[in-house]
Amino acid sequence: MKNNINLKILISCVFFSLLSCSDETIDYEETTKDFKTIQVTNHDGRPFSTTSTNETAKFVSGAGGGVxxxxxxxxxxxxxxxxxxxxxxxxxxxxxxxxxxxxxxxxxxxxxxxxxxxxxxxxxxxxxxxxxxxxxxxxxxxxxxxxxxxxxxxxxxxxxxxxxxxxxxxxxxxxxxxxxxxxxxxxxxxxxxxxxxxxxxxxxxxxxxxxxxxxxxxxxxxxxxxxxxxxxxxxxxxxxxxxxxxxxxxxxxxxxxxxxxxxxxxxxxxxxxxxxxxxxxxxxxxxxxxxxxxxxxxxxxxxxxxxxxxxxxxxxxxxxxxxxxxxxxxxxxxxxxxxxxxxxxxxxxxxxxxxxxxxxxxxxxxxxxxxxxxxxxxxxxxxxxxxxxxxNTSILYADNDEYIARRNGYNGNPGLVVYLNNSGSWQERWIQTNWSNTTIKDYTGNSTWQPVTQGDKWVKIQCPPNSYSIWSTL
Structure with a gap:
C-alpha cells in the first residue's frame, strides 16, 4: 500500500540499512522532509487518575495510570x-x-x-x-x-x-x-x-x-x-x-x-x-x-x-x-x-x-x-x-500504513515511542526521541534491535508487518 516513494529516500534507506544502527551519522535533509511533529496534548504529564478528591485510592496506579x-x-x-x-x-x-x-x-x-x-x-x-x-x-x-x-x-x-x-x-x-x-x-x-x-x-x-x-x-x-x-x-x-x-x-x-x-x-x-x-x-x-x-x-x-x-x-x-x-x-x-x-x-x-x-x-x-x-x-x-x-503526546510521523508517536515522559519516567505498521512488510524510520546517546529497545520483543540514539536524539527504529513496536530506554 506504500506509494509515491521518493527514489532518493529509498536509496538513502538502502544505504543506511548497511550501517550499524548505533554508529549512523546522516544528512537528515531528505529523510526528514515528510516529518512534521504534531504536539497533540499539552499538560503537566501526570498519569490518568481514577481517584476523586474525596477518596483514598485502593489501587496505586503505575506511571501510565490504570487499565x-x-x-x-x-x-x-x-x-x-x-x-x-x-x-x-x-x-x-x-x-x-x-x-x-x-x-x-x-x-x-x-x-x-x-x-x-x-x-x-x-x-x-x-x-x-x-x-x-x-x-x-x-x-x-x-x-x-x-x-x-x-x-x-x-x-x-x-x-x-x-x-x-x-x-x-x-x-x-x-x-x-x-x-x-x-x-x-x-x-x-x-x-x-x-x-x-x-x-x-x-x-x-x-x-x-x-x-x-x-x-x-x-x-x-x-x-x-x-x-x-x-x-x-x-x-x-x-x-x-x-x-x-x-x-x-x-x-x-x-x-x-x-x-x-x-x-x-x-x-x-x-x-x-x-x-x-x-x-x-x-x-x-x-x-x-x-x-x-x-x-x-x-x-x-x-x-x-x-x-x-x-x-x-x-x-x-x-x-x-x-x-x-x-x-x-x-x-x-x-x-x-x-x-x-x-x-x-x-x-x-x-x-x-x-x-x-x-x-x-x-x-x-x-x-x-x-x-x-x-x-x-x-x-x-x-x-x-x-x-x-x-x-504528553507528540505525533512524529503518519501515512496510510505507518504511525509513530512519542509519549514525552513525566517525573523521571522516560516515556516511549510507539510505531504502528499497517502494511505487509517491515518498515523503518528515522525519528527524533527525547534521549541523547542512549541505548533503547523494543519492549514488545517484536524487534531485536537495540540502537543508540545520536547526540541530537535521532535514531532509526523498525516495525514488523501488520504489527507494532514500542521503544524506550533500557
Whole structure:
C-alpha cells in the first residue's frame, strides 16, 4: 500500500540499512522532509487518575495510570454463575496489572434469570428477593456479588457498577392520567425501596419528555425531587447504597444521551466515586461538552471510530488528524477497542497497541482478553502502559500504513515511542526521541534491535508487518 516513494529516500534507506544502527551519522535533509511533529496534548504529564478528591485510592496506579477490564460480554452464561467466574479471574487480572473491573448491571431486572440487567426493576435487589421469576440474578446471588467485590479489593482492583437510571422495566399496569391510558409504571418492588408510579416517569407533571427515551421503556423523570432523593440524595439512596453497602468504587452510566449531564453531575457531587458516561457519539467536541457539564469521564467513541477508519480503512493519518476526546481532555477519555454493544474493529492488535500507549483510561474487553486475542501480548501491552506510557503526546510521523508517536515522559519516567505498521512488510524510520546517546529497545520483543540514539536524539527504529513496536530506554 506504500506509494509515491521518493527514489532518493529509498536509496538513502538502502544505504543506511548497511550501517550499524548505533554508529549512523546522516544528512537528515531528505529523510526528514515528510516529518512534521504534531504536539497533540499539552499538560503537566501526570498519569490518568481514577481517584476523586474525596477518596483514598485502593489501587496505586503505575506511571501510565490504570487499565480497566470490561468483565462481561453480551449474554454471558445464565444460571447464576457469572459472579463466581469473575471472582476466579481477579487474582490473575491483578497480577497482569488490571486496575479496575466494570461489572454488568447488578440489580434485578424484568427478564429475571435471563436478563443482562438493562431492563432494571428493583435497584436494591441484588439476588436476594424472589422477584421476576427468580431469587438470583442472571449473574448470581447478592452474597456471591459481595464476595467478588471483596476478592477484587483484596487484589487492589476497583469495581465499577453499570448504572441504569434512564429507564426502568417490569412495572405493573396502572391508569396514567397524563397519557389517558394504562402504562407499566407501577413499581411496588420486593425490596420496598424506591417504589415508583406514573408520577415518576414522563410524561407527567414535570413535562412530556426529557433528552431521550429508550426502547419504549418507562422514562425516569429526574426532574422529580422524589426521584432525585432516591437516586442520590437520602442516606440510603441508590448511589450511596451501591457505594457504602455494596462497596462499589465507581459508575458506568448507561445511555446518558437520555437525560441531561446535570444528573451525573449531581450523582457525583452527592455520592462520589469515579464515573464514566456512555455518550454514544463520534463527535469529540460533543463528548467534551458532556464531560465538562457532567463532571465525568466518558467513553471515547470518537477515538473508536477514528481507529476503525485508520486500521480497517487503511489510512493511519486518521490517527494524527482525527479529533478524539483523549486529545481534547486526556484525563476524561476512557478508550476502548470493543464492548458488549459494538465490535467492528478487525485489526484489534494494532488498536490495543494504540490505546495502551496513548493518553486516556484504556479498557480491555473480556472476550478479547480471555478468548479471542493473545493474552501474553495484551499482558505485555498492559505492562508497557503501566510502566512507560506517561507524559504528553507528540505525533512524529503518519501515512496510510505507518504511525509513530512519542509519549514525552513525566517525573523521571522516560516515556516511549510507539510505531504502528499497517502494511505487509517491515518498515523503518528515522525519528527524533527525547534521549541523547542512549541505548533503547523494543519492549514488545517484536524487534531485536537495540540502537543508540545520536547526540541530537535521532535514531532509526523498525516495525514488523501488520504489527507494532514500542521503544524506550533500557
Amino acid at each position: 480497566m477490564m470490561q468483565a462481561f460480554y453480551w449474554d454471558v452464561p445464565a444460571g447464576g454463575t457469572w459472579w463466581n467466574v469473575v471472582k476466579g479471574k481477579v487474582t490473575d487480572w491483578g497480577n497482569a496489572g488490571i486496575e479496575s473491573i466494570w461489572l454488568p448491571p447488578a440489580s434485578k431486572a424484568q427478564n429475571g434469570p435471563f436478563s443482562m440487567g438493562y431492563d432494571l426493576t428493583d435497584y436494591y435487589d441484588f439476588g436476594d428477593y424472589n422477584q421476576n421469576g427468580t431469587v438470583e440474578t442472571r449473574f448470581g446471588s447478592k452474597t456471591e456479588l459481595v464476595s467478588l467485590i471483596t476478592a477484587a479489593h483484596n487484589e487492589n482492583i476497583k469495581v465499577y457498577a453499570d448504572i441504569v437510571i434512564n429507564h426502568n422495566s417490569g412495572g405493573q399496569s396502572e391508569f396514567n392520567p397524563y397519557t389517558n391510558s394504562n402504562t407499566y409504571t407501577q413499581f411496588n418492588v420486593a425490596s420496598g425501596k424506591f417504589n415508583r408510579s406514573y408520577h415518576d416517569f414522563y410524561k407527567n407533571s414535570y413535562g412530556n419528555n426529557d433528552e431521550g427515551s429508550f426502547g419504549g421503556f418507562p422514562d425516569l423523570c429526574h426532574a422529580n425531587p422524589y426521584v432525585q432523593d432516591w437516586l442520590w440524595g437520602r442516606s440510603d439512596a441508590v448511589g450511596k447504597y451501591y457505594k457504602n453497602t455494596m462497596k462499589f468504587d465507581g459508575w458506568r452510566f448507561d445511555y446518558v444521551k437520555g437525560f441531561g449531564p446535570w444528573v451525573v453531575n449531581q450523582w457525583n457531587a452527592n455520592v462520589g466515586g469515579f464515573s464514566i458516561g456512555e455518550y454514544w457519539d463520534a463527535n469529540a467536541a460533543t463528548l467534551e461538552w458532556w464531560c465538562d457539564n457532567a463532571n465525568s469521564s466518558a467513553f471515547d467513541f470518537a477515538c473508536y471510530y477514528r481507529m476503525d477508519d485508520a486500521f480497517d480503512g487503511n489510512d493511519l493519518t486518521k490517527l494524527s488528524t482525527g479529533d478524539m476526546l483523549w486529545k481534547r481532555r486526556p484525563f476524561r477519555a476512557v478508550t476502548f477497542v470493543t464492548n458488549h454493544d459494538t465490535d467492528q474493529i478487525w485489526k484489534k492488535d494494532l488498536a490495543y497497541a494504540y490505546i495502551l500507549t496513548h493518553e486516556g483510561y484504556p479498557t480491555i474487553f473480556y472476550k478479547d482478553y480471555e478468548e479471542w486475542l493473545d493474552k501474553n501480548k495484551l499482558n505485555n501491552l498492559i505492562w508497557i502502559h503501566n510502566n512507560k506510557a506517561t507524559g
